[in-house]
Amino acid sequence: MAEQSIFDFLKERAPELFQRLTEHMMLTGVSTGTAIVLGLVIAIFVFHYRSFREPIMAIVGILQTIPSLALLVFLMTLVGKIGMTPALIALTLYALLPIVRNTLIGLESTPPSILEAAAGLGMTPLQQISLVRLPIAVPSIVAGIRTATVVAVGIATLSAFIGAGGLGEFINRGLALSSTRLILLGAVPSGILAIIYDLSLAAAEWGIRPVRKIDSPLSLKQQRFRRRAAASLPVTLFVTGLILYVVEHPGAQGRPHVAIGSKHFTEQIILAELMAQTIEKGAHIDVERRFDLGGTLVCHGALLRGEIDFYPEYTGTSLATVLKVKPIIDPKVAFVTINKEYNRLYGATWLSPFGFNNSWAIITAGGASRKNSWNNISDLQPQANHLSIGLPAEFAEREDGFPGLEKVYKLKFEKVEDIDTNIAYKALAENQLDVAAGNSTDGRIDAYKLKILSDDKKYFPAYQSAPVARVDTLRKYPQVERCLNKLGGQIDDAAMRALNYEVDGNHKSPAIVVATFLKLHPEITKVD
Amino acid sequence: MIEFRNVAKTYDGGKTYSVKDLNLTIEDDEFLVLLGSSGSGKSTTLKMINRLIEPSEGSLLLDGKSITDLDLVQLRRSIGYVFQGIGLFPHMTIAENVAMVPRLLGWPLKKRVDRAKELLELIGLPYEKFGERLPEQLSGGQQQRVGVARALAADAKYLLMDEPFGALDAVTRDRLQQELLSIRRKVGKTFVFVTHDLFEALTLGDRIAIFHEGVMAQVGTGKEVMANPASDFVRELFARPAQQLKDFRGML
Numbered sequence: 086m087a088e089q090s091i092f093d094f095l096k097e098r099a100p101e102l103f104q105r106l107t108e109h110m111m112l113t114g115v116s117t118g119t120a121i122v123l124g125l126v127i128a129i130f131v132f133h134y135r136s137f138r139e140p141i142m143a144i145v146g147i148l149q150t151i152p153s154l155a156l157l158v159f160l161m162t163l164v165g166k167i168g169m170t171p172a173l174i175a176l177t178l179y180a181l182l183p184i185v186r187n188t189l190i191g192l193e194s195t196p197p198s199i200l201e202a203a204a205g206l207g208m209t210p211l212q213q214i215s216l217v218r219l220p221i222a223v224p225s226i227v228a229g230i231r232t233a234t235v236v237a238v239g240i241a242t243l244s245a246f247i248g249a250g251g252l253g254e255f256i257n258r259g260l261a262l263s264s265t266r267l268i269l270l271g272a273v274p275s276g277i278l279a280i281i282y283d284l285s286l287a288a289a290e291w292g293i294r295p296v297r298k299i300d301s302p303l304s305l306k307q308q309r310f311r312r313r314a315a316a317s318l319p320v321t322l323f324v325t326g327l328i329l330y331v332v333e334h335p336g337a338q339g340r341p342h343v344a345i346g347s348k349h350f351t352e353q354i355i356l357a358e359l360m361a362q363t364i365e366k367g368a369h370i371d372v373e374r375r376f377d378l379g380g381t382l383v384c385h386g387a388l389l390r391g392e393i394d395f396y397p398e399y400t401g402t403s404l405a406t407v408l409k410v411k412p413i414i415d416p417k418v419a420f421v422t423i424n425k426e427y428n429r430l431y432g433a434t435w436l437s438p439f440g441f442n443n444s445w446a447i448i449t450a451g452g453a454s455r456k457n458s459w460n461n462i463s464d465l466q467p468q469a470n471h472l473s474i475g476l477p478a479e480f481a482e483r484e485d486g487f488p489g490l491e492k493v494y495k496l497k498f499e500k501v502e503d504i505d506t507n508i509a510y511k512a513l514a515e516n517q518l519d520v521a522a523g524n525s526t527d528g529r530i531d532a533y534k535l536k537i538l539s540d541d542k543k544y545f546p547a548y549q550s551a552p553v554a555r556v557d558t559l560r561k562y563p564q565v566e567r568c569l570n571k572l573g574g575q576i577d578d579a580a581m582r583a584l585n586y587e588v589d590g591n592h593k594s595p596a597i598v599v600a601t602f603l604k605l606h607p608e609i610t611k612v613d
Numbered sequence: 614m615i616e617f618r619n620v621a622k623t624y625d626g627g628k629t630y631s632v633k634d635l636n637l638t639i640e641d642d643e644f645l646v647l648l649g650s651s652g653s654g655k656s657t658t659l660k661m662i663n664r665l666i667e668p669s670e671g672s673l674l675l676d677g678k679s680i681t682d683l684d685l686v687q688l689r690r691s692i693g694y695v696f697q698g699i700g701l702f703p704h705m706t707i708a709e710n711v712a713m714v715p716r717l718l719g720w721p722l723k724k725r726v727d728r729a730k731e732l733l734e735l736i737g738l739p740y741e742k743f744g745e746r747l748p749e750q751l752s753g754g755q756q757q758r759v760g761v762a763r764a765l766a767a768d769a770k771y772l773l774m775d776e777p778f779g780a781l782d783a784v785t786r787d788r789l790q791q792e793l794l795s796i797r798r799k800v801g802k803t804f805v806f807v808t809h810d811l812f813e814a815l816t817l818g819d820r821i822a823i824f825h826e827g828v829m830a831q832v833g834t835g836k837e838v839m840a841n842p843a844s845d846f847v848r849e850l851f852a853r854p855a856q857q858l859k860d861f862r863g864m865l
Binding site for chain 1: 706714
């Protein structure tokens with residue numbers, strides 16, 4: 086299927102683009118604004134009290150070196166919330182260093198003759214700072230603010246990972262769905278925003294420079310007016326951003342609604358969207374979509390804190406990452422065990438599994454499997470020492486990954502290569518690789534006509550997928566539970582692969598893919 | 614009246630003297646010039662008066678009170694200070710520069726503006742033309758006049774000048790010297806003026822204090838010093854310019 090035309094694409098995304106833009110302006114405006122005030126205070130403080138200088142500058146410097154994603158996730162845990170608050174704190178901390186450092190440099194750059202005059206005329210040390218050093222430092226300070234702002238616009242795109250919204254939403258989604266258009270829809274406006282901020286700050290710096298009396302067609306009064314207008318540009322932008330944000334995000338409505346989260350890869354987004362549309366159509370309750378959250382622990386934390394009510398999870402992941410226990414091979418036992426623990430520990434419960442199992446899979450090219458009559462993984466054993474296998478890095482390392490597989494099936498491959506799954510599938514299809522490890526529901530398996538070998542020795546634990554839900558939300562909206570349980574058993578491995586391929590391979594939007602799916606299965610959303 | 618009593622300034626924990634055992638009284642309304650080459654201690658002597666440099670030994674009295682007992686900021690606001698670096702504030706207009714000390718003293722705006730106008734008139738840079746300009750738009754000589762006006766603004770009783778005309782060309786320097794003398798006639802003040810230029814010292818000073826290697830070699834009117842040099846150094850100091858003057862006359 087051909088992609089939408091650019092025009093239709095933009096038209097369809099325009100309302101969300103506007104919403105994300107206002108979020109982005111709010112994030113960057115508030116964080117940089119706070120950093121300016123805080124940064125000036127810190128800089129003046131350490132300039133005046135020299136002994137604090139080294140330790141405080143060291144702290145501010147170290148903050149800057151923490152990878153931004155790590156800082157965001159750390160603050161999210163510390164604040165105990167996803168969304169705006171941790172993002173604003175992280176962005177403010179990042180903006181501090183250039184502002185503090187440039188302010189300090191500016192304060193120190195006052196020529197000695199001017200300092201001698203200031204002291205000689207009888208200025209107190211604080212007057213020397215406020216009347217002389219600070220005004221002379223303005224160009225340096227503004228340069229610092231400009232750096233901080235541009236950096237903030239960039240880093241703000243990362244805060245989508247912790248559910249703070251902003252233009253990063255498009256970038257995240259684009260990365261998850263491998264859609265260049267979506268990435269650009271986030272990246273280009275944030276680039277433009279950075280340039281606009283930067284220019285407005287440059288104009289403001291010109292605006293607060295003292296007016297020289299020169300032979301100009303404009304009177305001194307007119308010149309001063311123009312300067313003032315320029316000086317107020319950044320503030321105008323900031324206030325505009327805030328107003329638009331407030332208009333675009335009226336406080337939580339009184340109408341009943343639930344929030345659904347997802348991790349940031351295609352299958353998760355499709356499942357979350359499926360849950361959302363099922364609830365909207367079957368239970369007539371509004372759904373807030375907080376997709377593309379930065380991983381299992383982010384989703385789990387958000388669920389515990391009630392920031393989301395549902396998200397799709399996998400039994401295997403839950404055992405390994407959330408409950409941190411050994412894998413349980415029997416899928417039924419695994420499900421029951423997990424559900425019991427979730428009820429006991431988290432006030433959460435697992436609803437009916439969708440039906441598919443997204444576990445590790447050993448994959449070969451369809452032609453090769455027919456020729457050698459490979460159906461089970463065991464069938465590889467006699468020839469393994471002439472075969473090459475490609476592994477994603479994660480699978481190669483984990484004890485429950487490749488090393489265990491080699492032992493259980495007594496396999497010794499001729500060649501073992503670390504290779505990204507994107508490349509591995511293509512290599513299989515082109516016979517450059519004999520075997521590869523991947524995910525059993527990957528849409529590209531069918532697209533490349535590959536074959537999954539059966540795990541006849543039951544080595545891989547099950548990764549059954551099901552909606553995880555907050556118990557109190559289900560109590561409040563029992564119709565939602567009935568609704569989501571109708572999804573139970575509706576999607577087998579092949580169906581999930583097909584849905585994934587519609588998005589990854591055919592570049593359709595998850596919302597459209599899900600709507601089509603629900604149209605083909607009217608019984609799911611039929612109101613009882 | 615400013616009195617130095619056994620004043621010294623030492624560095625390196627007392628090992629090096631930049632000014633040694635100075636006894637000097639500067640009378641009210643007097644124009645005293647501190648003359649010497651660089652490193653002679655003349656500037657240090659001047660800067661001890663407004664405590665830009667703190668004396669290490671002895672006592673320094675201003676109108677009978679030890680300067681160390683006076684509040685530092687108040688002391689400096691009550692003493693005008695002009696120096697070679699000028700140090701006009703680049704982000705303020707000429708008028709704002711001149712009215713700086715009155716602003717620090719909390720004068721109302723109207724009074725400050727009137728004072729700035731009056732002083733700019735006095736130094737020949739009328740407010741209407743120059744008041745709203747920035748320092749960078751003025752020549753070096755004009756800037757130094759503004760520096761003088763700024764030092765006069767709060768009507769301080771004492772005016773300290775540290776080689777104020779040292780960086781200016783000879784013609785400008787000569788004109789500013791004349792203007793300074795005319796200002797002196799209009800405002801009754803005590804001037805302490807540092808220079809390394811003998812002719813400048815003779816032109817401006819009522820008395821000249823000659824400094825050599827941290828020690829005040831002699832103090833007196835120009836005539837007295839020339840007639841009775843107290844040491845070989847002082848004699849040498851006058852001999853060389855006198856010879857130059859003679860040579861120059863011979864050429865005419």
